[in-house]
Amino acid sequence: xxxxxxxxxxxxxxxxxxxxxxxxxxxxxxxxPRAEAATISQTFYxxxxxxxxxxxxxxxxxxxxxxxxxxxxxxxxxxxxEGDTVRITIVNTLGTSHSFKIDGVVDSGRIYGGQTKTIExxxxxxxxxxxxDARNAPYNxxxxxxxxxxxxxxxxxxxxxxxxxxxxxQHFWLFHDIDPVWHNSIRNRRTPGTTYSPRxxxxxxxxxxxxxxxxxxxxxxxxxxxxxxxxxxxxGDRTLLRVLNAGMCQQSVHxxxxxxxxxxxxxxxxxxxxxxDCIYLEGNMGKFDAIFPFDPPPDAHPPVSTxxxxxxxxxEMSQTAGGGLYMFGALTDIFFE
Amino acid sequence: xGMRRTTTxxxxxxxxxxxxxxxxxxxMGGMGGACYIYPAAPATPGLTNADVTFNLGIDxxxxxxxxxxxxxxxxxxxxxxGNMxxxxxxMGGGTFPSPAMRVTEGxxxxxxxxxxxxxxxxxHHHGIEPEYRSDGVGHLSHDVANGTYTYxxxxxxxxxxxxxxxxxxxxxxxxxxxxALIVDPPEGAGTLFSGGPSYDVEAFWVVDEIDSSWHNLPWxxxxxxxxxxxxxxxxxxxxxxxxxGSGNSAMNLPPISATVQRGQKxxxxxxxxxxxxxxxxxxxxxxxxxxxxxxxxxxPVSVTEIRAASAERYDIIFEPxxxxxxxxxxxxxxxxxxxxxxxxxxxxxxx
Ligand SMILES: [Cu+2]
Ligand SMILES: [Cu+2]
Numbered sequence: 001x002x003x004x005x006x007x008x009x010x011x012x013x014x015x016x017x018x019x020x021x022x023x024x025x026x027x028x029x030x031x032x033p034r035a036e037a038a039t040i041s042q043t044f045y046x047x048x049x050x051x052x053x054x055x056x057x058x059x060x061x062x063x064x065x066x067x068x069x070x071x072x073x074x075x076x077x078x079x080x081x082e083g084d085t086v087r088i089t090i091v092n093t094l095g096t097s098h099s100f101k102i103d104g105v106v107d108s109g110r111i112y113g114g115q116t117k118t119i120e121x122x123x124x125x126x127x128x129x130x131x132x133d134a135r136n137a138p139y140n141x142x143x144x145x146x147x148x149x150x151x152x153x154x155x156x157x158x159x160x161x162x163x164x165x166x167x168x169x170q171h172f173w174l175f176h177d178i179d180p181v182w183h184n185s186i187r188n189r190r191t192p193g194t195t196y197s198p199r200x201x202x203x204x205x206x207x208x209x210x211x212x213x214x215x216x217x218x219x220x221x222x223x224x225x226x227x228x229x230x231x232x233x234x235x236g237d238r239t240l241l242r243v244l245n246a247g248m249c250q251q252s253v254h255x256x257x258x259x260x261x262x263x264x265x266x267x268x269x270x271x272x273x274x275x276x277d278c279i280y281l282e283g284n285m286g287k288f289d290a291i292f293p294f295d296p297p298p299d300a301h302p303p304v305s306t307x308x309x310x311x312x313x314x315x316e317m318s319q320t321a322g323g324g325l326y327m328f329g330a331l332t333d334i335f336f337e
Numbered sequence: 338x339g340m341r342r343t344t345t346x347x348x349x350x351x352x353x354x355x356x357x358x359x360x361x362x363x364x365m366g367g368m369g370g371a372c373y374i375y376p377a378a379p380a381t382p383g384l385t386n387a388d389v390t391f392n393l394g395i396d397x398x399x400x401x402x403x404x405x406x407x408x409x410x411x412x413x414x415x416x417x418x419g420n421m422x423x424x425x426x427x428m429g430g431g432t433f434p435s436p437a438m439r440v441t442e443g444x445x446x447x448x449x450x451x452x453x454x455x456x457x458x459x460x461h462h463h464g465i466e467p468e469y470r471s472d473g474v475g476h477l478s479h480d481v482a483n484g485t486y487t488y489x490x491x492x493x494x495x496x497x498x499x500x501x502x503x504x505x506x507x508x509x510x511x512x513x514x515x516x517a518l519i520v521d522p523p524e525g526a527g528t529l530f531s532g533g534p535s536y537d538v539e540a541f542w543v544v545d546e547i548d549s550s551w552h553n554l555p556w557x558x559x560x561x562x563x564x565x566x567x568x569x570x571x572x573x574x575x576x577x578x579x580x581x582g583s584g585n586s587a588m589n590l591p592p593i594s595a596t597v598q599r600g601q602k603x604x605x606x607x608x609x610x611x612x613x614x615x616x617x618x619x620x621x622x623x624x625x626x627x628x629x630x631x632x633x634x635x636x637p638v639s640v641t642e643i644r645a646a647s648a649e650r651y652d653i654i655f656e657p658x659x660x661x662x663x664x665x666x667x668x669x670x671x672x673x674x675x676x677x678x679x680x681x682x683x684x685x686x687x688x
Contacts, residue, residue, distance in 0.1 A: 326559060
């Protein structure tokens with residue numbers, strides 16, 4: 001049952017039909033717009049296993065993984081373009097039924113244990129989405145079957161939606177909260193019967209490892225140094241944050257160093273863009289888009305253009321692991337370089 | 338409720354502190370076994386003369402009496418003094434919330450934090466975005482221990498902020514280590530921001546929830562591991578600007594409650610100081626949000642209620658036209674279930 005855990009992979013599709021795992025040396029995403037729509041193919045293997053939490057406890061998860069002998073939570077981030085055809089093949093290696101759904105876009109329906117199913121759909125609306133298993137809701141999503149999915153406006157490399165403020169790089173911040181008792185019930189194919197009590201909190205599948213702790217600085221375990229989560233930029237490197245919540249808890253997403261320009265709320269373009277240092281993130285698949293502008297920190301004296309600041313959830317319970325261990329929760333760092 | 342401030346030019350000398358550490362070593366050991374703290378009190382980079390100086394100490398023994406007669410221990414920053422890391426037995430002079438800081442846009446400000454030998458703390462001026470070593474985030478710079486550290490900052494945007502401790506934050510902010518931070522525009526109090534609305538009366542709605550079961554924990558609880566319950570905040574008290582808000586204690590208590598004449602403008606500075614989400618309702622009054630998180634909105638928004646997440650601030654202007662008393666209620670809502678856990682109450686009286 002135990003498997004070697006590769007937490008997740010990053011997939012980027014920059015030319016027709018070719019999916020390649022790509023992570024730039026700095027961890028920055030880049031996006032190359034295409035004139036022509038493409039067909040994007042991706043295979044996910046629904047697998048299960050255990051992921052060790054910061055306090056050493058192994059917690060059961062299922063994931064949309066890149067191979068049968070791997071467990072990846074969350075599933076690979078996908079960025080496609082309006083007009084693309086997306087072909088997803090789900091290989092369900094488990095004995096339980098699952099599905100692949102993007103609200104308002106596609107629903108695979110039931111995929112039986114042992115079954116392989118391919119779905120094909122066109123994406124027509126730019127935005128930030130979550131793909132997830134909608135069966136046995138919310139349990140299959142909570143146990144790890146979820147991932148980030150973005151649709152870029154056609155032909156655009158720097159907008160969230162047509163005419164939006166522009167950015168030069170983009171990140172998913174996919175938050176999750178984990179109740180190991182619930183995960184264990186799901187493992188045993190029982191409906192959780194206890195009051196939900198999250199004990200672990202992650203961003204893109206990882207939690208913090210502060211200086212002095214085992215794993216600090218290791219991008220495979222430390223959310224503060226994970227290139228998918230940590231922001232690196234020079235002044236002016238406006239960074240799109242695609243913020244998603246796979247968990248149950250309502251959160252307050254808080255950045256130090258700069259306020260965020262708040263562009264969308266649960267898929268709706270906001271009437272006005274507010275400059276916020278905390279943004280309300282609803283539980284159960286709440287989402288928003290914001291731009292971290294990488295402006296010089298406005299209140300520094302003397303003025304500065306470099307430094308390092310945290311992003312953390314201000315719902316501070318989410319900064320803990322196993323009921324303590326402050327800073328081993330859902331947070332990352334922001335590097336002004 | 339304001340803090341004494343020195344407005345004469347005053348360069349503060351920081352003492353070097355006795356404790357080794359810095360931001361890179363940290364980790365295990367030290368301070369009686371606390372973990373992942375980064376104690377130090379170095380010199381402030383780029384220290385210059387200040388326009389305004391606040392001197393803050395620490396008090397870990399602040400009794401807060403609730404409407405039911407029970408007393409809950411709070412922690413806080415003091416206006417000078419503090420119990421200096423010793424067991425002060427309530428002699429530290431601290432209040433809950435900590436004293437407000439009020440400064441003017443463009444001021445060079447020093448917040449001098451003096452911490453004794455027994456614990457570590459920081460000040461994070463929430464919403465203020467200074468040089469990172471004046472940001473108060475231990476793992477990226479240092480926590481203050483056994484000495485004085487000067488946080489230097491120069492607010493660029495008028496508005497409503499708050500300051501709080503950022504050491505073992507989940508516990509220290511819940512314990513009450515925060516105070517309001519108001520940045521006035523150059524026009525001074527009475528104007529929300531340059532080019533923004535004026536106001537005649539000001540109210541402070543700092544709404545927070547307290548889980549008294551957390552309030553006997555030591556300052557470093559949970560930092561080395563072990564389940565001390567910091568993932569579960571199950572509040573049993575609900576406070577507004579330091580007063581039990583569940584009954585009538587804050588109903589007639591300026592500057593929480595407010596009395597305005599018709600034709601006058603009331604500014605309410607609302608700070609969601611708890612962790613669970615909140616919903617504030619204005620008892621039938623309609624207000625206009627002019628700013629949030631220390632930034633003007635592109636267009637003011639008329640509202641009769643606001644939903645807020647932890648640490649959000651909203652600046653609301655009321656221009657009531659009808660005499661009466663209006664109940665201002667804030668529900669504290671469980672972050673998972675959405676259940677209303679408690680409600681604070683105050684009032685606006687229009688004459
Ligand atoms: Cu503290
Ligand atoms: Cu804060």
